[in-house]
Amino acid sequence: MAKIPSQLLKGTLEGALLLIIARGETYGYAVQTTLAELGFGTVPEGTIYPLLLKMQKQGLIAAERHASKTGPDRKYYHLTAAGQTAIASFVPRWQQLAQAMARLVEAKDETSQ
Amino acid sequence: MAKIPSQLLKGTLEGALLLIIARGETYGYAVQTTLAELGFGTVPEGTIYPLLLKMQKQGLIAAERHASKTGPDRKYYHLTAAGQTAIASFVPRWQQLAQAMARLVEAKDETSQ
DNA sequence: GCCTATACTTTGCATTGCAAGGTAGGAGGG
């Protein structure tokens, strides 16, 4: 799976993390695995953890530490009401962008051959 | 048409401009109109012109100035071979990102009600 | 004891979108 360039990810990643956490409580390390499984490629720790902390400070997600039997403690995040609101505003913007890009890409496919 | 947040546009815009110029020679001011028509919202001049200059320096596009009957000179851009290559590498990355996001958004639609 | 996988944090840099301001031509109204 090819790596998605940093600049393409910009801004999208916050929405992606919100949507992942919305599916059920998770922790940073697991989020990284989930992103890879979804096709986002390997998003480095130096991206994920600072972003989670920022979102926590903004009140979009909240955290609780729990012990793990297979390693160090995990910091489990879950969505707050503000996080729900953020998702509700993110999704349509993303869809708008995706549609606009789709128009360009499809138009290109037609003309390029 | 709602405005797409800056952070979502990051990186995407360069690809969008390449695809627009690939459809046929255009100039900055017209690109702005085209973006709006495609659904990208109003992308400010302070975004478009610096980006076009950067892409020109990188050799992805080339420019020629021509007079206009209805106003100041226009700087027409057209794609170079390097620009074609850039499109060829951009499009699959974008599609990868769009697919990964689609999985998350669709999953959300199912669970949310 | 050492190495690997797991798990989180912090610092500093590079890139990019954009607000704000500047320059300038042509057309129309006052």
Add this chain to the structure above:
DNA sequence: CCCTCCTACCTTGCAATGCAAAGTATAGGC
């Protein structure tokens, strides 16, 4: 003739974000 608007381009400086790099720490296998 001046003023305003639309057209058309450029530059400066700031803010946001991804990420490399380095550090800390637990658990298990060799």
